[in-house]
Amino acid sequence: MRMPSPTWAAVATFVFAAAVFLGPHGADASxxxxxxxxxxxxxxxxxxxxxxxxxxxxxxxxxxxxxxxxxxxxxxxxxxxxxxxxxxxxxxxxxxxxxxxxxxxxxxxxxxxxxxxxxxxLPGYEPAPSTPESWGEPEQPGRVELRRSGEEPVDAVLRVDAGVSRRGLRQLEGMLRRDERDIDRHTTPRLALLLARISDHFGGRTITVVSGFRDPRRFSGNGSQHVAGIASDIQVQGVPHRTVWEYCRTIDAVGCGFYPRSSFVHVDAREERTHWVDWSRPGRRPRYGTLRGPARAGQRHMAMPEATVTLPLEVAVVEDDPMYVAPQPGTAPVASTAAPAASREDDYEEP
Missing domain, CATH: 3.10.350.10 (LysM domain)
Known part of the structure; x- marks a missing residue:
């Protein structure tokens, strides 16, 4: 899939009032x-x-x-x-x-x-970046800025103390859509909350949506979480993909995929905790393995870290936040129906 343009033309901001729900190893030395x-x-x-x-x-x-x-x-x-x-x-x-x-x-x-x-x-084997003890505290916990190329800025508000606002969930669904064919497809508020968890952990950094919904006619047989509407391929501004994946693995009841030779991290809101590493190049068949490289079935075991972050299985959707602040002039507080241009990275499979 094409990388989003460095000059981001699309920005969506999701704000959470978090009250209830808060609380490559690289190559070895020779x-x-x-x-x-x-x-x-x-x-x-x-x-x-x-x-x-x-x-x-x-x-x-x-x-x-x-x-x-x-x-x-x-x-x-x-x-x-x-x-x-x-x-x-x-x-x-x-x-x-x-x-x-x-x-x-x-x-x-x-x-x-x-x-x-x-x-x-080789790519994917570079030394793991040193992870700071803290990525800083977000200025507004629960506030998520999402970006995607080819659109005008969008602003939305999600409340997490009582649930996810309907307005904000519509905005997120707009970010996940490929085009008007997905106009009637919907996601889960758990995915919105998952993105908030990730953004908060990295100091409120911007999340770029690389891919969202997929064509059910092409992927109906492989149990794709993208087809189910509960997954997104993302980048977190200024954070190495592996570091994002390592944090995602500490969240319970989610799926986390690391693609060392691609440009994103897969995250989804499935209810069974799962993680994987896929060494395939964009558009190629999966080459699952470990952080050391591709491996045969039976040799891909990776210890699952302790789950230290909770993602509730049930997240309510509530009516629009009455404290919603209208966007600045020139922005559009409506759900988009356009999505990133499809490309070969949409072809990968998920475990």
Missing amino acids: RTHTVRAGQTLGQIAQRYRVSVDDIKAANRMRGTRIRVGQELTIPTAGEVYARPGQTLERIARQHDVSVDALRRVNRLRGNPRLRAGQRLI
């Missing part, structure tokens, strides 16, 4: 192996589940001869070393990633000439 008597490079590569060529590249070796006591650098998951004559394009093609993403993760410009043995990190 390993070393000390050669013992009788060992071959092939045996060492097999032990660490890496290729002989990768060990040779990491240690700038031309042949396969090794000596007892020699210390070898062993590449870890997501870590590659350039071989003589390799280019960024070739490495990107071999590992099914884009050249732009490879450049971004390794802070490279243009099309640099790689030196033999140069260490590169």
Whole structure:
């Protein structure tokens, strides 16, 4: 899916009066192996589940001869070393990633000439960002600013002390719609509250809606939460996607999907707590795994963190907040029926 324009043309603000309801590991450092008597490079590569060529590249070796006591650098998951004559394009093609993403993760410009043995990190394996102890307190707890490209700013008010205001819920549904075909589709107030939880945790930062409702004719057989109308793919301004996903996993009774090679985090208001990592590129078949990379079924277990944030299963919808403040001139306090342009990222499946 196309990334929303940097100059945001659409803004929706949802305000909650929270009274009742408040209250990639990245690639590891390279390993070393000390050669013992009788060992071959092939045996060492097999032990660490890496290729002989990768060990040779990491240690700038031309042949396969090794000596007892020699210390070898062993590449870890997501870590590659350039071989003589390799280019960024070739490495990107071999590992099914884009050249732009490879450049971004390794802070490279243009099309640099790689030196033999140069260490590169694959997208999705970059070191996890340091998470501050606190992202700051939101100026107005429960106030959520949602953005989406191609629209005029929209303002709405949701009350969470007694429930979610009907006006605000309509605004959220407008943000989730693809086009007029979704005019009669509706979401759940739990999704609105989930977005509020996420925004509040990150200091009231803006949330960008990347995708919402999906075509039930295309996804009717896979149990999509998007088809059910209770999911959204989002970005939180200034917050790494993995950090958003890690926080989402601490909320009970929600679904959280991390897509290291895409541009969003999936969140949904299902009642069964679920999380996953999908290493596929946009428009490709799912490649589920762990934070270390794709993995076969049975090898994808990730410990679920303790649920420390509550999301009630029942959230009431109430009439419009009488304290609603009209938007500034030039904004439109009505639900939109336009949505982000559809693209390949709408094709992914959910567990």
